[in-house]
Amino acid sequence: MAEQGTFRAGGDAAASSPAPGVPVASGARRAPFGARLREAMLTHGPLCVGIDPHPALLDAWGLPYTVAGLEKFSLTVVEAAAGHAATLKPQVALYEAFGSAGMAVLERVLKESREAGVLSIADAKRGDIGSTMAAYATAWLSDDSPLAADSVTLSPYLGFESLRPALDLAQETGRGTFVLALTSNPEGASVQHVGGHESVAKTILNAVQYENLRKTAVASVNTVSDVPENRAKRAPQENCDQIVTKGKNNTLGSCGVVIGATVSDALSQLEINLRGFNGPILSPGYGAQGADANAVAGVFDQVSGNVLANSSRGVLRYGPDVSALRSAMQRSGEELSAALYG
Numbered sequence: 001m002a003e004q005g006t007f008r009a010g011g012d013a014a015a016s017s018p019a020p021g022v023p024v025a026s027g028a029r030r031a032p033f034g035a036r037l038r039e040a041m042l043t044h045g046p047l048c049v050g051i052d053p054h055p056a057l058l059d060a061w062g063l064p065y066t067v068a069g070l071e072k073f074s075l076t077v078v079e080a081a082a083g084h085a086a087t088l089k090p091q092v093a094l095y096e097a098f099g100s101a102g103m104a105v106l107e108r109v110l111k112e113s114r115e116a117g118v119l120s121i122a123d124a125k126r127g128d129i130g131s132t133m134a135a136y137a138t139a140w141l142s143d144d145s146p147l148a149a150d151s152v153t154l155s156p157y158l159g160f161e162s163l164r165p166a167l168d169l170a171q172e173t174g175r176g177t178f179v180l181a182l183t184s185n186p187e188g189a190s191v192q193h194v195g196g197h198e199s200v201a202k203t204i205l206n207a208v209q210y211e212n213l214r215k216t217a218v219a220s221v222n223t224v225s226d227v228p229e230n231r232a233k234r235a236p237q238e239n240c241d242q243i244v245t246k247g248k249n250n251t252l253g254s255c256g257v258v259i260g261a262t263v264s265d266a267l268s269q270l271e272i273n274l275r276g277f278n279g280p281i282l283s284p285g286y287g288a289q290g291a292d293a294n295a296v297a298g299v300f301d302q303v304s305g306n307v308l309a310n311s312s313r314g315v316l317r318y319g320p321d322v323s324a325l326r327s328a329m330q331r332s333g334e335e336l337s338a339a340l341y342g
């Protein structure tokens, strides 16, 4: 049973040898994803801009629902985000819907994000058995793949260890993973809440915590909540700096989780206390799904410095004008910074 008030890594140490079939990455080693993400969040704030090219949004932008429209929409978002957002999260399903031509657009989106210096999260929600998982890992996380992203979302419901090829390849290539834990949709509860106080969600969170401890020796992340006396006094940017300077080894791990901004009741019902959690927390639900910045801050009170809040439709509805998109990103970023760090 987890001690109340702290987040604990669960389970015994598992063997760290890579699963058979894990591909070997080529190319120069880059800084770990967690460190790169931390830096991007310090520079641009905790907003992740989702690229979700829904038919209705393309229509609202005056674009046809074609491959050309998909490309124009996506590259406009990349252009607007360059220098203004920490991360971009293209929703892979909406490219897959166009078949191979859509996936070619996604390749270009990932390449242009990289060239624009914006970290990418391929929202592919992949998960499968070992050898198949190794192929997914190659596709999203190896240096020479046309679909290589800085990180990818993963579904752990074939067992957390089935993700091993992706977890290990991400570590090897300086990339990251976000594992679904408590998703923002109401249906998620029927699986993720099973087990009550020893829930499936808690098992996943503990596995990710342990993965980061094992991989990066990140002992624990000092969070904003460690310095409550200073919270009210600082501007958002200074507050971010404080998160880093408060502890020298408070780097984020490169294995993150997905926890919706809509799940605050679930955290208390399931007795999950995130304080001390050591990975980034991708949190969809802000914006179009109804959570405002204060709600995000309320859910993640204990770990505000780890949170990367996603907004897709909430920002995208301001297009196609690039400066209007940028203003929306800036407004959301400032609102989130104030709520999470202020």
Ligand SMILES: O=C(O)c1cc(=O)[nH]c(=O)n1[C@@H]1O[C@H](COP(=O)(O)O)[C@@H](O)[C@H]1O
Pocket (backbone or CB within 6 Å): 050, 052, 091, 123, 153, 182, 183, 184, 185, 258, 259, 260, 284, 285, 286, 287, 288, 289, 310, 311, 312, 313, 314
């Ligand atoms: O992994 C995700 O990003 C994700 C997990 C989750 O629990 N809920 C969730 O909405 N998402 C994704 O986040 C995006 C949310 O979009 P908006 O609701 O338009 O901001 C979509 O691409 C979803 O697929």
